[in-house]
Amino acid sequence: LPFALTTAQAGQVRALALEVGATPFMVLLAAFQALLHRYTGQADLLVGSPVAHRPRREVEAALGCFVNNLVLRARFHAGQTFRALVAATRATTLDAYANQDVPFELLVDDVKPPRDLSRNPLFQVMFALQNAPRAATALPGLTIEAQLPDSAIAKFDLSMNLVDDDAGFTGYVEYSTDLFERSTIEGLREAFSTLLDHALRDPDTEILDLALLSPAARHQLLVAWNPPAEDEAAPQTIAAMFAAQVAARGDQTCLTTASESLSYRALDARVARLADRLIACGVGREVPVGICMARTAALPVAMLAVLRVGGACVPMDPKYPRERLAFMATDAAVPVIVTDASARGVIAGSSARVIDVNALEDERGDDEGRARGDIAVLRGAAIDDLAYVIYTSGSTGRPKGVALTHRGVSALVRWSHEVYRDDDLQGVLASTSICFDLSIFELFVTWGRGGRVVLVDDLLALQASPLASGVRLINTVPSAMLELLRMNAVPPATRIVNLAGEPIRQALIDQLYGLGTVRDVYNLYGPTEDTVYSTFARLAPGAQGSPPIGVAIRHG
Structure with a gap:
């Protein structure tokens, strides 16, 4: 050059x-x-x-x-x-x-x-x-010029x-x-x-x-690469975005699990009830709350309830070793942990106050549709308040808490309008542990857009799940996607595949497009500190060279 x-x-x-x-x-x-x-x-x-x-x-x-x-x-x-x-x-x-x-x-x-x-x-x-x-060189009738x-x-x-x-x-x-x-x-x-x-x-x-x-x-x-948005709405907290969808599409299904489907209004009623209990336990703006429970409908209920009262979610996967969970609870100084009967044993010994959602369900009675103005979103967080703390492995092997605000999630939802159609988000697979930031996209971007979440234990359990037929978007790492392809278990309704967290090979991209049903494959890159993703690129079939990481996602 x-x-x-x-x-x-x-x-x-x-x-x-x-x-x-x-x-x-x-x-x-x-x-x-x-x-x-x-x-x-x-x-x-x-x-x-x-x-x-x-x-x-x-x-x-x-x-x-x-x-x-x-x-x-x-x-x-x-x-x-x-x-x-x-x-x-x-x-x-x-x-x-x-x-x-x-x-x-x-x-x-x-x-x-x-x-x-x-x-x-x-x-x-x-x-x-x-x-x-350079030596002066002259030859009769010739012009001499140095060349690279x-x-x-x-x-x-x-x-x-x-x-x-x-x-x-x-x-x-x-x-x-x-x-x-x-x-x-x-x-x-x-x-x-x-x-x-x-x-x-x-x-x-x-x-x-x-x-x-x-x-x-x-x-x-x-x-x-960062043109000003036209008529851009003011950023909203996660709780405010969810509340807007409850008001706009209350009877639309927003969550499907192996045992039940819930509308926005029904899910909101459960969130409201748990929010009442959190307030009674002293949870308010930017108070960190541990969430350690199985992957049932109660899991997103707990996360939304914490956010609704202004608290910050501290995800704690019950499959993690007890020592790691204990460190996370101590390091984040959580005064309250929301759990369920299946996970309560792994947090035994914690000094935090424990709220068992199963016990709360037993107390509920038949009031799920009752209006609850006392814990309206007005009690919630400000846009720059802490929303969640996710513990990564850290370069030393010791867990490191990464603290993020509502503004980053709001920006991620805003960016999603540039990439995904509304119907793409009517069936977003939530298969990632809440201890990984990909889960933030699966849950909060979907609900921020009025979509439907399909909650499963993990990606590879999809093969035997009746929920597979309703999956339109899969958000996962390349190695897991390769295994799903090997099992011939990619749901036929899947139109979008987001790949993140690992290098991607062109062979995988070509396999996905080769299914004939996948419309778009995206490469999404970014550290947890940058609210899930920093860059994105739509990947083309049959491309030469290494797949690009694309252009920056605007977080402003």
Whole structure:
């Protein structure tokens, strides 16, 4: 990929090099290392660089290749400025020049790094600047012009090769097409130019503050990909969105389980009753409430009741080890846990107050349709209040609580209007444990849109379930979807498949479209911290290359 610095950039590079007692190579290498640091987050980088290795006069005119590869290390730390990085690069480079007689092959033998046939030892990225003067060559009747090499094989994962001549700095970026798309390298090339501009303009800027996005790229991210919504309604809490659906479609079925189907109005009545009990137990705005129970209709009732009174759900799957559940309850400081008879034993010993929904059902009598104005949504949360805390495994293996607000869920519901039709959500399979954020989409996005949830124990139980015939949308991980395909158990009414949480292979996409009933397959990516999903892409059958993660979901 061709690359060139502007005339202004070339002049500024030479000026800064002169100012700090370095060479243009050292300034450009520092900028390249800063770019790699910003792209990767690595604080310790190794970059290779070739040297002519003709330190003695007697070999200057000798024919042959004397080139040796140097390994140049860059270390980054908080508060480091570009000027400081250039100084460090200068010291490292001079030290390497002093030891350039050591052949690279002997260095590898001495260091003995872990070997991997898929990559070069010690460094996988190369930076080269050729500054040897070109010999003046003239041939009668011919015009001679230097050309970039046309190589079909990348020697390293990534290389930046520049030539220093009177016109400035020109060259090319060479990259492995097994690792990078051309568009990625085009973006990296543009980011290098933008970072270099900023660094040369103000070398005392900290590395982490150097700009990477050009004005055009910034406009694309902030404006082109995030157009303002027209007549966008104000965001609503989860409880408010559900209440709106109760008012609009009270008699429509919103939940189907193996034992019963409930309308919006009937489900709301159960939510209201449990909400009364939660209020009596002192639950209010942003009070965390543990929810540990089997996957029956009582499970979403408990979640909606907590949200209705302004509390925050802390999902606790009864299939988890008791020690993990105890940690979650203690870490989240839950004063109340909602459970049922099947799960009560796994939370025995907790200091939290326990509400058993089975006992509450026994007390209910025949008042399910009674109006309950005393616990109206007016008692609920504000849009930026805590909605739920989901415990992920954490990088250390110790559970880590991720706290999210209602605003993120509201934005997810708003985004769903851009992707799913109303009838797509009349049969959303809820098969994910409530301890995983995919369940937030399955329950609250569906109800926020007036859809119907099909609640099952797990995805693979679908094969033997009579509920399968009503499933229109499946939201799961690729490995589970592969198993469902192997079992020949994908419900024939399924039109939409959301895949998330794992890398996706094109073969799986093609299998799904090959069923003849699936209309859309989506790749959804995002950490729990970003309210379930950050990006999405509709995946096409028969596509080449790795499936894309798509474009950003607007959470504003």
